[in-house]
Amino acid sequence: MIKRALISVSDKTGVEALAGRLHDMGVEIISTGGTAKALEKAGISVTNVSDVTGFPECLDGRVKTLDPHIHAGILAMRDNPQHMEQLNKLGIKPIDMVVINLYPFRRTIAKPDVTLAEAIENIDIGGPTMLRAAAKNYQDVAVLTDPADYESVLAEIEQTGDVSRETKFRLAAKVFQLTAHYDAMIAQYLKQQRGDASFEPVFTMTFEKAQDMRYGENPHQSAVFYREIGDNTGTLAAAKQLHGKELSFNNINDANGALMLLKEFTEPTVVAAKHANPCGVATANTIHEAYVKAYEADPVSIFGGIVAANREIDEATAQEINKTFIEIVMAPSYTPGALKVLESKKNIRILAIDDISKPLPADALDMKKVAGGLLVQTIDDQLLNDEDLKVVTKAKPTAQQMEDLIFAWKVVKYTKSNGIAIAKDKQSLGIGPGQVNRIWAVEHAITRSGDKVRGAVLASDAFFPFSDCVEAAGKAGIAAIIQPGGSIRDQESIDMADKYGIAMVFTGMRHFRH
Structure with a gap:
């Protein structure tokens, strides 16, 4: 039976109606701070937490519910005679319902001028502790964190005087999702504040649902789009x-x-x-x-x-x-x-998309889920290092060709490997994506380029393992090539480029994209 409820919320949506209906059913309401004031103002009788604990709030409200009179009341197992005997000896009454949502840490760190001290002050301590306690003892305690659950739970209490075990279990699971999300969000923020780009032994991130998808890649797959917490300007998450x-x-x-x-x-x-x-x-x-x-x-x-x-x-x-x-x-x-x-x-x-050209932050990560694990890497946020560019052939690219080579290099960076991009006058011509060998990618890109291929430039996301790719480019009339270099057969490709009068530039950097 729900006889006693502790209510302390930052988001006060629907709380007056909840507390009012509970009060009308004879439930004693315990509350703190701003919630207590809001309920009293609404004419709802409230017992202050300090009256329960016999100890005043202190440290600017940092300590108010961290007390045995609260936590023993939540954690006591009603079907354990020793627990109930101890409560009786200590003069502690059971708490049958806990209604809590947490300090608005996410909203705080979203403010552009937020300080670290302000963010830290909005880390909730007592709230997660009470929520976890109530969820652990879900058999005896109903725990509410989301105003969306208020109505259905009230309806159960009005019909039966209690909340079903099934509902309590569902609400308890929701608690641990919330507290895990909350703690992960704090951990992410503090890691960012430290400027720490290391990969730690335990990898934890949290996301929030942006929208449900009608289906995934194919109609028989279910899917959802989750948004990262933080500044998503310039991304699809902020579109x-x-x-x-x-x-x-x-x-x-x-x-x-x-x-x-x-x-x-x-x-x-x-x-x-x-x-x-x-x-x-x-x-x-x-x-x-x-x-x-x-x-x-x-x-x-x-x-x-x-x-x-x-x-x-x-x-x-x-x-x-x-x-x-x-x-x-x-x-x-x-x-x-x-x-x-x-x-x-x-x-x-x-x-x-505002600031559509805004680069991703330096600490952004790229993640690929594999069966049984997760691959995590820093994003490919480099294009090339100018000092590493090296012309390796007798022919040298013209200024126009060099502009086109850089253009094609940008395109091939975002083409699935094995990837080839052909361009001329800052326009892509043929793109050969995702082939299982490089010569097929070259041949596909040449075919797609048509007659415009003569005098165009070619970019390869990785080195040429053999000279056949350069030979195909030469026969098609390609004028210049940009590629990472680094193959043990580089000299064969250089010799082939010289045979056809092709200017070839090595970047020393590859851009695999799988």
Whole structure:
């Protein structure tokens, strides 16, 4: 039976109605601080925690519930005669319900000007302790952390005078999810404050649900999108959807690939992507020109794809986009005319992402789940080191070719390995992604480039194991190549490049992407 409830909440949503109905059912309400004042103001009779413990709150409220009169009342097992005898001897009454939510640590650290001292002060101590105690003794204590549960629990009490064991168990499990999330959030924040980039023996992170997915990669898979805690500016987690149906699992995964490549560019650039691989990338003086070039790079693959732009979309660009079926458009903003044009298509998803070019933080991590474990690495946040660039052939790249080589290097960095990107005049031509050997990737990229391949440049995400890739490039008319180098057969590739008059640059850095 619920005879005595302890209520102490930071989020006071629905608490007056909860306490009022409990009081009407004859439940004694124990409370603290601001919650007690709010309930008394609402006309609800409250017993202050200090009256229960016989000890005043102290240390600016840091200590008020950490007392045997509270915790013994929560933890005593009602079917254990020794426990109940000890409570009786100590003059402690059982507490049958605990209603607590925690200090707003997440909201505190989200403030742009928050200090470490302020963050620390918003780490709850008594709340998690009481919640864990109540959850541990769930057989006898109902524990509420979420206002969404108030109504259903009240209905049970009104019908039976108690909360069912099944409900208590569900609520107890919810407690440990909450406290694990809370502690992990604190640990993440403190690690960031220390500037600690090390990989520790125990890896803990926490996320919050952003949305449920209709399904995963395939209709028979269930899925959800979780958002990281913290500043997500410039990412899909912070995107504002202006139009279109809800994003799917594949939409988010593919869009992220396009967005990450877009962040490599500062000049007006458009990235078209399909299945997380770039299919058309172009840089120009205006975003309209960049879109036209990106579309022309591969007008077949862009169908049903994703378009990301790092400048405002204007009406002329929107009209070009609407000439084909596009799943998602991402940009920092849209003119009113552009929105009107794009919204004429019912199902296109239109996303606005503030600071779309903002790089990811230095401590960002890349994670890949494998069966039985998790692979964690720092993000690939480097492109190349200028001092490591080395021309290894007799022919030297021209200034224009060098610009195109760097452009192609950015594209291939975000192309699945084995990856090849061919470009000319800051426009991708052929992209060969995800092949099981490098020569197939080269041949695919050359074929996709068509007649424009002559005089173009080629980028390879990793070194050439044999000279066959360079030979294929030479026969196709490729003028310059950029690749990491480092193969024991590098000299064979250099000799082949010299045979065809190709300028070849080694970066000393590879960009595998699996």
